[in-house]
Structures are given as structure tokens and as C-alpha cells.
Amino acid sequence: xxxxxxxxxxxxxxxxxxxxxxxxxxxxxxxxxxxxxxxxxxxxxxxxxxxxxxxxxxxxxxxxxxxxxxxxxxxxxxxxxxxxxxxxxxxxxxxxxxxxxxxxxxxxxxxxxxxxxxxxxxxxxxxxxxxxxxxxxxxxxxxxxxxxxxxxxxxxxxxxxxxxxxxxxxxxxxxxxxxxxxxxxxxxxxxxxxxxxxxx
Amino acid sequence: xxxxxxxxxxxxxxxxxxxxxxxxxxxxxxxxxxxxxxxxxxxxxxxxxxxxxxxxxxxxxxxxxxxxxxxxxxxxxxxxxxxxxxxxxxxxxxxxxxxxxxxxxxxxxxxxxxxxxxxxxxxxxxxxxxxxxxxxxxxxxxxxxxxxxxxxxxxxxxxxxxxxxxxxxxxxxxxxxxxxxxxxxx
Numbered sequence: 001x002x003x004x005x006x007x008x009x010x011x012x013x014x015x016x017x018x019x020x021x022x023x024x025x026x027x028x029x030x031x032x033x034x035x036x037x038x039x040x041x042x043x044x045x046x047x048x049x050x051x052x053x054x055x056x057x058x059x060x061x062x063x064x065x066x067x068x069x070x071x072x073x074x075x076x077x078x079x080x081x082x083x084x085x086x087x088x089x090x091x092x093x094x095x096x097x098x099x100x101x102x103x104x105x106x107x108x109x110x111x112x113x114x115x116x117x118x119x120x121x122x123x124x125x126x127x128x129x130x131x132x133x134x135x136x137x138x139x140x141x142x143x144x145x146x147x148x149x150x151x152x153x154x155x156x157x158x159x160x161x162x163x164x165x166x167x168x169x170x171x172x173x174x175x176x177x178x179x180x181x182x183x184x185x186x187x188x189x190x191x192x193x194x195x196x197x198x199x200x
Numbered sequence: 201x202x203x204x205x206x207x208x209x210x211x212x213x214x215x216x217x218x219x220x221x222x223x224x225x226x227x228x229x230x231x232x233x234x235x236x237x238x239x240x241x242x243x244x245x246x247x248x249x250x251x252x253x254x255x256x257x258x259x260x261x262x263x264x265x266x267x268x269x270x271x272x273x274x275x276x277x278x279x280x281x282x283x284x285x286x287x288x289x290x291x292x293x294x295x296x297x298x299x300x301x302x303x304x305x306x307x308x309x310x311x312x313x314x315x316x317x318x319x320x321x322x323x324x325x326x327x328x329x330x331x332x333x334x335x336x337x338x339x340x341x342x343x344x345x346x347x348x349x350x351x352x353x354x355x356x357x358x359x360x361x362x363x364x365x366x367x368x369x370x371x372x373x374x375x376x377x378x379x380x381x382x383x384x385x386x
Contacts, residue, residue, distance in 0.1 A: 018365055020259050022226065024329035028354060032361035043319075047306070050318035051298060053325065056222050057291030058263035065292050069299035077300075084296050088288055095260030096284055099268040102254055103280070110257045114373060119257055121372020122365065124343040127334050128350025129361055134327040136355065141320055148355045159316075166320045173324055182222055185321045192317025193310055 009090040017094035021126045023059035028129035054182045064091040165192050202241045207282045214286030242274045263287050
């Protein structure tokens with residue numbers, strides 16, 4: 001149990017350390033580190049993200065709390081609470097240490113050419129990773145059997161109801177640009193309850 | 201600049217900020233500014249601006265970055281620790297409670313239906329986040345190549361995202377060096 005916890009904490013520490021560009025930039029890292037190692041199911045991950053987005057607090061902290069709790073599920077109540085605390089600490093620790101160093105030593109080195117150049121490469125890479133995650137999620141919703149990373153192009157299952165929901169949500173975001181994330185999630189939830197109840 | 205009467209006052213202010221902000225770190229900033237600059241007068245706008253700039257080029261959770269920096273400005277190390285705990289603990293409590301009920305909740309058929317739409321909304325939110333980030337960079341040929349390569353490698357291979365990020369950073373440095381050499385020759 002302790003070993004499992006430490007292994008997961010190390011992953012969250014790395015996620016905290018390598019996230020550039022806000023909470024959403026963390027999602028590709030989580031998919032890559034957690035899903036491909038079999039620590040969490042891909043559907044569960046995105047269900048969690050939906051909940052983390054619709055509850056108060058930073059999305060990264062919400063996700064760490066969730067997954068910490070979930071990972072300890074077979075060990076009982078206290079272990080689950082403990083798991084959440086450990087994961088949340090692990091994901092927050094890199095930020096805390098880096099900013100504390102900058103607050104005490106100054107931020108001069110951030111202006112160095114080296115750092116600026118590294119960011120010139122990092123930024124487009126991060127955007128590409130985030131785009132890839134959203135494409136993957138959209139494709140998986142409509143064609144659940146497709147697995148790009150295993151080069152498996154199986155169109156045998158077609159979820160037309162999800163396609164309908166997606167199209168309506170896209171139209172909504174195009175026409176109402178000011179829609180807040182929570183509103184979009186709530187609208188999505190209601191819409192799919194209706195669509196699936198009608199077409200079940 | 202004023203000081204909080206007690207570390208608990210500092211904790212409480214950041215706790216409230218963590219408890220009321222939806223949608224992540226940047227959404228937190230206006231509320232944080234109002235509390236620590238206008239209401240309490242613990243730091244000034246200059247510090248708020250500074251942490252925004254620093255967060256652009258440091259890794260990590262934005263809300264934690266901001267709490268650590270502002271907490272430090274107010275009360276040194278203990279200030280940073282207390283502010284960070286304050287901003288984290290509301291999430292820890294809310295999500296822990298939800299975690300214990302999520303399985304029962306998800307067993308309901310209607311809730312299962314809802315999650316298809318929630319995932320669709322999340323996919324669009326992630327896409328929008330990428331568009332928003334892309335407005336912040338200047339797209340030259342180098343940036344386009346990296347962007348496309350990153351999409352292709354992330355989508356069609358199992359290479360860890362950590363490696364892709366590291367390679368992106370190294371290529372940025374290498375590209376900077378080449379530009380410098382070319383600049384020196386010209």
C-alpha cells in the first residue's frame with residue numbers, strides 16, 4: 001500500500017513539475033502517466049475532469065484529491081483520506097518549492113536567454129499536446145473502438161448520439177462565446193440525459 | 201504594507217478564495233487581488249503583476265504559485281505555507297466528500313447518460329484552452345513544426361508526454377543557438 005502510494009505520489013510530483021500553461025496543460029500528462037500505466041481508466045479520468053471543472057478550486061488539486069482517494073479505495077476510509085492528502089501535497093510541492101526559491105532568490109534567471117529559448121520550444125509543444133488530447137477524446141466519444149496510439153482504426157461502433165451532443169455543444173460555444181466552463185458542462189449533462197433517454 | 205494580525209487570518213482569506221473560485225487558477229486572480237490588495241492591503245498590484253509574469257515561465261499549479269508567492273510577500277516562509285494550505289484545503293474537503301459518493305452516484309442510469317455529455321463538454325473546453333494558449337505565441341515556421349510534430353507524436357505513439365516536453369524545450373534552446381550564430385554572421 002505504501003509503495004503504491006509513493007509510486008503514485010512520484011507521478012503527481014512529476015505532473016506538478018512539468019505542467020506549463022495552466023490546469024488544462026496537465027491533462028495530457030495525466031493521460032500519458034496515469035492511463036497508459038493502467039492506474040486509471042480513460043473514461044474515469046475524463047469523468048473526473050468534468051467533476052473537477054464543476055467544483056470550486058484549482059483543477060489540478062481537485063484531480064489529485066480524486067485520484068488519491070480512488071487509488072486507496074480497497075484500503076478503507078482513512079487510507080482514502082490519506083491518499084488524497086498525499087497526492088494533493090505531491091502535485092502542489094513543485095510549485096511551492098519553485099516559487100519559494102524565486103521569492104527568496106529573485107526571478108533574474110527567468111529572464112535569462114536560456115529559459116526564454118526553452119519556452120519558445122515548450123509552448124508550441126504544450127499546445128500540440130492539449131490539442132491531441134481533445135481530438136482523442138472527441139474521436140473516442142464517437143468511435144469508441146479506435147485507438148490511435150496502437151494504430152487501431154476500428155470504426156465498427158459508431159455512437160451517433162454522442163456525435164449529436166457534440167455538434168450541439170460546438171454550435172453553442174460558437175454562438176455563445178462567453179459560456180462559462182460550468183455552464184457548458186451542465187448543458188452537456190442535461191443534453192445527454194435527454195438524448196439518451198429519448199434514444200435509449 | 202499592512203500585516204495580518206495572525207497567521208490564521210491569512211489562512212482564512214486564502215481558504216475563502218479556494219472555496220469560491222470555479223474554473224482554475226487564472227479565474228482566481230481577480231478575487232485574490234481584491235482580497236489581498238484592496239480589502240486587506242497586504243501586498244500591492246505590483247506583486248500581483250509579478251506573480252502573473254513569473255507563472256508564465258515556471259511550472260506548476262497556478263493557484264499554488266500565486267498563494268506561495270503572495271503568502272511569502274506577506275509573512276515569509278510561514279505565510280507562504282499557510283496561504284498555500286488555505287487555497288488547497290477547500291478542494292481537498294469538497295472532492296473528498298464527492299469521492300466517497302461518486303460510485304453510488306454513477307450507478308444511476310441517468311447519471312451515466314449525463315457523463316457522455318460531460319465528456320463532450322470537457323473535450324471542447326480542452327480544445328478552447330489550446331486555442332487560448334495559442335494566441336499567446338508568435339507562430340513562425342519553427343513553432344508550426346513543433347506544434348504539428350507534437351500533435352502527431354502524442355496522438356499516434358506511446359511516447360511519454362514528459363519526453364515530448366523535454367525534447368520541445370531542448371529544440372527551443374538549439375533553435376535559439378542557431379539563430380544566434382546566424383545573427384552573428386549577418
